[in-house]
Amino acid sequence: MPLGASRLAFLAKTAAAAGGRTASTIGVFGDAQVDTARSVFGGASLLLDGTGDYLTADPGNTGDFIFAGGDPFTFEFWFNYDNDTGSASANLLSNKDTGSNDVTNFFILFRNFDTKLQVYCTSSFSIAAATGAITADTWNHVALVRNSSNNLGFFLNGSRQQYNSSITGAVGKTGEEKIGIGALTAGDIPFNQGGNGWIDEVRVSSVARYDPTLTSLTVPTSSFANDDDTLLLLHMDGSDTSTTFEDDTA
Amino acid sequence: MILRIEQNGETHNIDVGDVSAMSPDEKTNALHTAMTDAGLEPTNFYIILGEA
Numbered sequence: 001m002p003l004g005a006s007r008l009a010f011l012a013k014t015a016a017a018a019g020g021r022t023a024s025t026i027g028v029f030g031d032a033q034v035d036t037a038r039s040v041f042g043g044a045s046l047l048l049d050g051t052g053d054y055l056t057a058d059p060g061n062t063g064d065f066i067f068a069g070g071d072p073f074t075f076e077f078w079f080n081y082d083n084d085t086g087s088a089s090a091n092l093l094s095n096k097d098t099g100s101n102d103v104t105n106f107f108i109l110f111r112n113f114d115t116k117l118q119v120y121c122t123s124s125f126s127i128a129a130a131t132g133a134i135t136a137d138t139w140n141h142v143a144l145v146r147n148s149s150n151n152l153g154f155f156l157n158g159s160r161q162q163y164n165s166s167i168t169g170a171v172g173k174t175g176e177e178k179i180g181i182g183a184l185t186a187g188d189i190p191f192n193q194g195g196n197g198w199i200d201e202v203r204v205s206s207v208a209r210y211d212p213t214l215t216s217l218t219v220p221t222s223s224f225a226n227d228d229d230t231l232l233l234l235h236m237d238g239s240d241t242s243t244t245f246e247d248d249t250a
Numbered sequence: 251m252i253l254r255i256e257q258n259g260e261t262h263n264i265d266v267g268d269v270s271a272m273s274p275d276e277k278t279n280a281l282h283t284a285m286t287d288a289g290l291e292p293t294n295f296y297i298i299l300g301e302a
Contacts, residue, residue, distance in 0.1 A: 087253060088300035100259040101295060113253065113298050114277040126295040128282070133274035189297065 022060030023250035024232050029054050029187060034242040038198045040078045040139050041223035042237035045200035046182065046245070050090070050193040054183030055245060057204075057232050064231045065095060065179055065204065066172035070150060073171065074209040076143040077181075077202040079110065083136050085194030087113040091184050092142070092199065095172050098186040104173045108142060110134070110191060119144065119154050119162060122169030131156045139200070141219045145212045146171075153212030158219045163212065179204065179232065204232035252302040253281065257290055263302045264288055 032055055035047035048054060059065050067073045079092055094107040101120070109118040117131040121144060134140055134156075143155040152167040153160050176185075182199055183190040191197040203209075207229040210217035226233055226249050233248040251269055255262045266284045269277045282292035290296070 086300060087251065087298060089298040109297070111298055113281065114274040116274060116278065120295050123295075126293075128292055128296065129278045189299070193300070 021250050023247035024057040024059050024064070026234070026245045026247060027056035027058065028243050028245060029056070029183075030190075032182065032243065034236065034238040034240060034245075035198060036240040038080055038139075039236075040200040042201075042235050044237045044240070045080075045198045046234075046236040048182045048191050048197045048199070050190050050195060050197065052187060052190060054187060054190055055181040055234075056185050057179045057181065057234070057247065059177050059231070060247075060250070062177075063174075065177045066170070066174065067146070068170050069168040070148055072146055072148045072206065072208040074143060074145045074203070074205040074207065075106070075108070076141065076209070078139045078141050078200045079191070080139045080198040080200075081110065081136055081192045081195060082197070083195040085112070088193045089113075089118060089189055090191035090193055090197070091180055091182065091189045092191055093202070094180050094184055095176065095178065096180070096184050097176060097178070098184060098188055102173065102176070104170050104176075106144065106171050108144060109189070110197075112193060117142065117156065117161075121146075121152060122167055122171060124169060125152055125162070125164050125167050127154075127162050130154055131161045143210060143217065145208050145210050147208040147212055151212045153210070153214075155210065155217050158217050160212075160215045160217075165213075181234070200236050202232065202234040202236070203230060205229050206231055254299040254302050255285065255290065255296050256299055257294060257296040261299065262288060262290060264290070
C-alpha cells in the first residue's frame with residue numbers, strides 16, 4: 001500500500017510519541033482562522049471574531065496541563081484587539097469549561113468594559129482588574145508564572161502586575177484537562193466580542209520561564225522553540241484563512 | 251448601563267450608571283461600587299457577561 005500523506009503524518013506523530021511526547025489535539029471552532037494581517041512572529045496569528053470562534057488544546061499526554069502545588073508552570077501568549085465595542089469579559093486562556101468555578105481553574109480574561117485584564121488562578125489568586133487599561137491595535141505579551149516555591153506572578157508586557165508568594169493550590173485536574181484559547185473550553189465568553197481579536201504564540205511550560213519574584217521580565221523577541229519543558233506551543237502560523245492549527249511540541 | 255455579572259454561579263443585573271464619558275479606571279470603580287451596593291463582593295471572582 002503506498003504511503004499517503006495521512007499515513008505519513010500518522011507515522012510522524014507515532015515517532016514523536018515514541019520520543020516521549022504526543023502533541024495536543026487542537027480543536028477549531030466557529031470561524032477561527034489564520035490571519036496574515038497581524039502577527040508577532042511568523043507572519044500570521046489566530047483571528048477570532050467574537051462570535052463562537054475559539055481553539056481548544058486537548059493534551060496528548062495525560063496530566064500535561066495538571067500542576068500540583070509546588071509544580072512550576074508558565075502560561076503565556078500575545079493578544080491584540082481592534083476596538084472596544086462591548087462590555088463583556090472574554091477569555092484569552094483558561095482551563096475552565098462551563099458552570100461554577102473549580103479551585104483548580106485558571107483564567108486570563110480581557111474585559112471590554114474597562115479594557116483591562118482579569119486573572120484567576122486557584123481561589124487564592126483572583127484579581128478583577130489586574131492591569132491598567134490596554135490600548136487597541138497593539139500586541140501585548142501576557143505571562144502567568146509560578147515557580148517551585150509557589151511564588152506566582154502575572155506579567156503584562158514585561159511588567160509584573162500582580163504577585164502572591166504562596167499559591168499552593170493545584171491547577172488543572174484529571175478529566176478536565178483541556179485549555180481554551182479565545183473562549184472557555186465549552187465556548188463561553190469568546191474573544192473579542194463586538195470586534196476582532198488576535199492571539200499569537202501560545203506556550204504552556206512545565207517550568208517557570210521567568211522569575212515571578214521579580215518585578216519585570218524580558219519580553220521574548222523571537223518565536224519560541226520547542227524543548228523538553230514545553231507542553232503546548234501554538235505558533236498560529238500558516239496561509240491566510242487557513243483553519244489548521246498544530247501544536248509544535250511533538 | 252446595566253451589566254450582567256456572574257458571581258458564585260448566579261447572574262445579577264448591576265446598574266453602573268452612565269459610564270460613557272468615564273476613563274477605564276473610573277469605569278472599574280463605578281462597577282465595583284455598584285457591585286458592593288448590590289451586595290456583591292468585587293474582590294471575589296466574577297465575570298462580566300455583557301449588558302442587560
